Amino acid sequence: MEKLRKVIAHEFRMIAATKAFIILTILGPFLLIGMTVVPALVSQASQRRGIEIVAAGIPADMFAQVAEPLEQLGIHLAGSEQPTAELERRVREEDLYGYLLFPDDILSGGPLELVTREFPDYRIVETIKGVIGQVVMDARIRQAGLDSAKIRALTTALEIEAKQITRGGTKAQTDTFSFIMIGITFTLMLYMTILLYGQSIGRSVVQEKTSKTVEIMLSSVSERDLLFGKIFGQATASLLQYAVWIGMALLGARLIGPGLGLDSLPQLSISTLLYLVLFFLLGFFLFAALFAAFGAAAQDEQNLGQLSWPVIVILVFPMISAGPIITAPGSSFSIFLSLFPLTAPIVMFVRILVSDPKSWQIGLSVAIQLVTVFVVILLSAKIFRVGILMTGKRFTLAEVVRLLKT
């Protein structure tokens, strides 16, 4: 155990004490903000700058009703008596963003033409449609001799308030949309983490062979200690980076979130949060162990990539089958995937989110995953030991399976 602790500490330092790691840990959140918030701000700014559209043939009363709301939404609408040829010239010369051509039969369904130079921004189209459409509809209702306010009140859509009975007996209001968002975020986070850090653990195992340090290491520690040490040391470094990022994100959301008009984070119950952490860790260690196994079998990094594609496929599978799992979390398909170790971390968590699975299923799923992590690491150690002798030889997947049987 003493040696294992030293290997873990060493592997942790090898990752966490590098300049690249420290810089990425500190700058990561800013990069992320740069990638997500800045484009949104830029596009907001471009919308706020306002564009000019000329409306040809618009009835005066309608112009009075739409100009003001459109102006507030960043579209300056101007009436014009100019012929369409002249308007076309102005659009072509970028004097105007575009022009609207109102048909005489607009109240009986005639289409409104929008002529622009560039492919029109969908937000502009939607804004125009929303504002002018409402006014046109009101006019049609009035034309038919009805009260538009009354009609609008009568045609209000039905709202459904979904409530769920949990085993605890309490009723919780469920918001399916936010659950799906949490599920997707969790899956994406796990997916990205595994791709980022899992692969790097696989690479580090390969490097132990390519840099030929493996024999010295094995003359001091067992191959199990070496692999456990690598996986846990590097995983700890990765999780530390994650913790820093999440901490900074929460702090940032509290400090500058309101200023940016971001809504508060979705409210998660403590138990959901604990499950999130638990399944995230299980999934992470499971795939890290798998990558270590492939690293042990791979001859070089290129070979590692070739060997590990099935892992990526397995990882994507729960994302593809998210629909059936969310709509039928209690089906035998969902239960199977929540117990099968390679899909369990994601599927079990999603099932817990959208339903209330039996406790034994959760317990079994966790137990299966834990056992799998250890078995995979032990197998990696075995492959690793055999793989050392096969210097210069590349493995196919079939050969790896054969190695495991010997």
Added chain:
Amino acid sequence: MKLQVLGVKKRYGAVQAVDGVSLTASPGKIYGLLGPNGAGKTTTIRMIMNIIAPDQGRILFDGKPIRPGDKNRIGYLPEERGLYRKMVVNDLLQYFASLKGRRRADIQDRIDGWLERFDLAEWKMRKIEELSKGMSQKIQFIVSVLHDPDILVLDEPFAGLDPVSTEALRKAVLDLGKQDKTILLSTHIMEQAERMCSTILIIDHGRQVISGTVEGIKSRFGKNSVVIEFDGDSEVIQRCDLVANMISYPRWVEAELIDGAGPDELLGYLVGKVSIKRFEVVNPSLHKIFIDQLEKAR
């Protein structure tokens, strides 16, 4: 600590890499494991180091199979050299010593001493990747001896070293031998083994060819051999009926005479045919015995 290898065998697919090798290495002695490339030296050493398991046979440390604590008492210089390239020399040495159960504070003096001895003191705080190949090889040797092991296993320790480093390393190994360490050294350079080892084992195709003390082997195979340095055509010597076989270079031969022939007869034959610079009756060199025995075995 005594190291015994008893009839170990290892097979890889169709190749019998090691076929019944036995040896006993004792404290204070340098044991040479010799053989051409691919003879099974490294496989034997990996089995001793418990990196691969033998198919048959036993490996004993002080009469017992390896126990977990024994790894701390063994130092190993593998044939495949490699160090963590991104690490600072001092940290790397600390790390490897700590994996052998040494405390960091206790080991620093030894690190400084060894770096000094190999002229590497100024590289202490540099990264491994900045070192030349010879330097990292010396670091690797330091890794194998830093924790003061009782048994030292060196696989081709001199391969790729320049003469100055070779000499420094040779002295270090001899000193460790004097400190009652058990040293097992593999090499394919016979002259080195002859000068350093007290006992040797020559293997070929995984099988033992010759074993024993260097002196014993030399006297056992010590028929009448002569070394001749000369100017002229070595073919002349080759053609002489008195010569059973020989190792020849353009101006130097080591010749074994046929039974019953004396050196004087050969000298008489050569006079006037080549210009003799040196003519010496010798025990055959290990190199010659090695080549002869390999040819016989094959």
